Amino acid sequence: MGYRYIGSKDKLSEIIISEILEIDKNAKHIIDLMAGTGLFSLALRENGFSVSALDVMTYSYHHLKFHLLMNCAPKFNGVNNISEIKKDISINNYELVLDYLNKLKPTKGYFFNEFSPEGSTSNTSKPRKYFTSENASKIDSIRNEIKVLKNNNIITADEHSLLIHDLIMATNDVANIAGTYGHYLSKFVKRAESHLVLKPSKFSTIGSIEGHTISLGYAEELASSLSGDVCYIDPPYIKRQYAANYHILETIAREDFPEAIGESGLRPWRDQYSNFCSKVKIRDSFTKIIQGVNCRHILISYSEDGLIPISELTTFLSQFGKVNRKNIEYKRFKSNDSTKKPTLHEYLIHIEKH
Numbered sequence: 001m002g003y004r005y006i007g008s009k010d011k012l013s014e015i016i017i018s019e020i021l022e023i024d025k026n027a028k029h030i031i032d033l034m035a036g037t038g039l040f041s042l043a044l045r046e047n048g049f050s051v052s053a054l055d056v057m058t059y060s061y062h063h064l065k066f067h068l069l070m071n072c073a074p075k076f077n078g079v080n081n082i083s084e085i086k087k088d089i090s091i092n093n094y095e096l097v098l099d100y101l102n103k104l105k106p107t108k109g110y111f112f113n114e115f116s117p118e119g120s121t122s123n124t125s126k127p128r129k130y131f132t133s134e135n136a137s138k139i140d141s142i143r144n145e146i147k148v149l150k151n152n153n154i155i156t157a158d159e160h161s162l163l164i165h166d167l168i169m170a171t172n173d174v175a176n177i178a179g180t181y182g183h184y185l186s187k188f189v190k191r192a193e194s195h196l197v198l199k200p201s202k203f204s205t206i207g208s209i210e211g212h213t214i215s216l217g218y219a220e221e222l223a224s225s226l227s228g229d230v231c232y233i234d235p236p237y238i239k240r241q242y243a244a245n246y247h248i249l250e251t252i253a254r255e256d257f258p259e260a261i262g263e264s265g266l267r268p269w270r271d272q273y274s275n276f277c278s279k280v281k282i283r284d285s286f287t288k289i290i291q292g293v294n295c296r297h298i299l300i301s302y303s304e305d306g307l308i309p310i311s312e313l314t315t316f317l318s319q320f321g322k323v324n325r326k327n328i329e330y331k332r333f334k335s336n337d338s339t340k341k342p343t344l345h346e347y348l349i350h351i352e353k354h
């Protein structure tokens with residue numbers, strides 16, 4: 001399944017990059033302020049830019065480290081300290097570690113109990129069906145071991161991020177969901193019944209891995225510490241909070257054991273609440289970011305389906321500088337609502353600050 005991420009700009013990256021170059025043909029350093037999967041940041045790197053990328057979600061931080069800071073497998077020199085791993089010169093240390101993690105004995109832990117049909121949840125009577133019991137217990141054993149390897153300094157911080165990235169990608173492949181983790185499906189689909197396997201990631205060798213920075217936190221708070229030629233902002237545009245819709249990935253990334261609340265088993269997520277999902281708070285957040293960031297050009301993606309009608313948003317943004325808006329017709333993220341058109345307009349709003 002790969003990544004079904006609401007609002008991912010994977011397919012629009014070419015258009016957005018040509019817009020960036022139209023704004024400033026000499027642009028070198030781009031801020032990607034709500035970087036999500038990190039795929040747009042990777043496209044920037046592959047097009048020769050250096051990037052300052054940021055997101056409020058921890059899983060994004062790990063994806064960004066993989067996409068921006070790596071062009072080949074890290075060395076994993078610490079494998080020599082894992083007695084169960086037998087040196088094999090035909091494969092590299094990274095693949096040895098993945099093989100070791102894939103062969104761990106499944107454990108009936110937090111994921112098994114909270115997210116699989118045979119588990120016993122801590123605060124509801126109904127077991128959840130995000131994963132088969134086998135896959136949930138594999139996630140438990142792999143997740144626990146990655147944490148142990150990190151805590152014992154057997155893997156470096158970058159190696160740790162790569163393994164978390166790999167576990168998230170493997171989890172996405174077997175999750176029993178319709179797109180996001182907002183809820184699980186009542187019956188296991190075929191994909192979810194396949195076995196969870198960590199697969200070696202493919203490293204991009206295009207573009208430099210130098211000159212990038214990655215931050216974890218709120219754009220409103222960190223924008224003033226960032227500077228660049230163009231600041232790209234890709235905010236949520238609907239009410240659905242990323243922290244609620246991708247709670248399971250966040251739990252993998254944070255390596256914790258939060259209370260799983262309600263039927264969907266959401267982690268307490270208010271600490272990652274986004275103001276961009278609120279009609280009342282969104283203007284305040286745009287103001288803080290646009291005024292704070294050290295950048296003359298701001299480029300914002302927004303959608304026809306957005307909480308704020310595009311004309312209203314454009315008028316609001318005009319107070320910060322000269323505004324220019326472009327329309328892109330875009331294929332809609334899968335929706336069960338048959339009244340919705342299959343395509344929608346995505347807007348690119350350029351602000352040249354006063």
Ligand SMILES: C[S@@+](CC[C@H](N)C(=O)[O-])C[C@H]1O[C@@H](n2cnc3c(N)ncnc32)[C@H](O)[C@@H]1O
Pocket residue numbers: 005006007008009010033034035036037038039040054055056057060217218219220234235236237242243273274275276
């Ligand atoms: C539309 S998605 C970005 C998708 C991304 N461009 C990609 O291609 O994957 C919006 C992102 O904004 C992040 N976000 C929401 N509010 C934020 C805030 N106030 N500060 C930082 N990140 C925020 C969400 O976690 C989410 O990853």
